[in-house]
Amino acid sequence: MVSSDMAIVGEAKTRRSKGAERRQELIEVTIDCLARHGYEGTTIGVVAEAVGMSRGIVNFHFETKEQLLLATLRFLSDEYRAHWKGALATAGSQPARRLWALAMADFDRAICTPRKLAAWCAFWGEAKTRPTYRQMCGANDAEYQATAVELCAALAPDGVEPSQLARGIVCMLEGLWLHLMMSPGSLSREEARAVAAAQLALLLPGHFSAKGPL
Structure with missing residues (x-):
C-alpha cells in the first residue's frame, strides 16, 4: 500500500514537472512570436503552429491568449528582476561596484537579446491601455529605481x-x-554597454572610469 501511494505521488510529480516544462516551452515560443509578429499577430494559433502543437494542447496549458501573454510577461519581468539582483549579490558591498553591476547587468547576453527586447517592446506598447501589464512593469521599475537612488x-x-x-x-x-x-x-549590445560605461564615468568621475569602478 505504501509503495503504491509513493508511486502515485511520484507520477503526480512527474506530470507536474512535464507540465511546467511544456508551459515554459510555450512561453519561450511566445517570445519568439512576439519578436516576429508583434503583439496583435501573436495568437494561440500562431504559437501552436510555431511550437508544433495543436491548439487544444496549447489551450490545455493556457486557455486564452491573454493568459499566455501574461505568463510570458511575468517570466520576462521575474527574469529581469532576478538578473539585476543577482548582479548586485555578486558585486560586494562597495557602492560604486554595486552601481556598476546594476547598470552593466542591463547589457548582459542573458537578458539583452533581440528577441527579448522585441517582446518587451510589444508589451510596453500595450501597457498604456492594459493596467495589468502596467502594474507588472511598474513594480519592477519602482524597485529598480529605489535601488539606484540608494546607491x-x-x-x-x-x-x-x-x-x-x-x-x-x-x-x-x-x-x-x-x-x-x-x-x-x-x-550593438556591446556598443550600448560601452556608452553606459562612458556615461557613468562622466556623471561620477570620482568613482568610475569607462573601464569600471575606480
Whole structure:
C-alpha cells in the first residue's frame, strides 16, 4: 500500500514537472512570436503552429491568449528582476561596484537579446491601455529605481540630488534599451554597454572610469 501511494505521488510529480516544462516551452515560443509578429499577430494559433502543437494542447496549458501573454510577461519581468539582483549579490558591498553591476547587468547576453527586447517592446506598447501589464512593469521599475537612488546617495557629490542622479542614470539605460529595440542593427549590445560605461564615468568621475569602478 505504501509503495503504491509513493508511486502515485511520484507520477503526480512527474506530470507536474512535464507540465511546467511544456508551459515554459510555450512561453519561450511566445517570445519568439512576439519578436516576429508583434503583439496583435501573436495568437494561440500562431504559437501552436510555431511550437508544433495543436491548439487544444496549447489551450490545455493556457486557455486564452491573454493568459499566455501574461505568463510570458511575468517570466520576462521575474527574469529581469532576478538578473539585476543577482548582479548586485555578486558585486560586494562597495557602492560604486554595486552601481556598476546594476547598470552593466542591463547589457548582459542573458537578458539583452533581440528577441527579448522585441517582446518587451510589444508589451510596453500595450501597457498604456492594459493596467495589468502596467502594474507588472511598474513594480519592477519602482524597485529598480529605489535601488539606484540608494546607491547614488552614497556616491553623489555635494550639491547633487541623489534621486535626480539616479533618475538620469535609469533613463539613460532605458534609452539605450529603447534604441536597441527600435533600431536593431544600428547599435550593438556591446556598443550600448560601452556608452553606459562612458556615461557613468562622466556623471561620477570620482568613482568610475569607462573601464569600471575606480
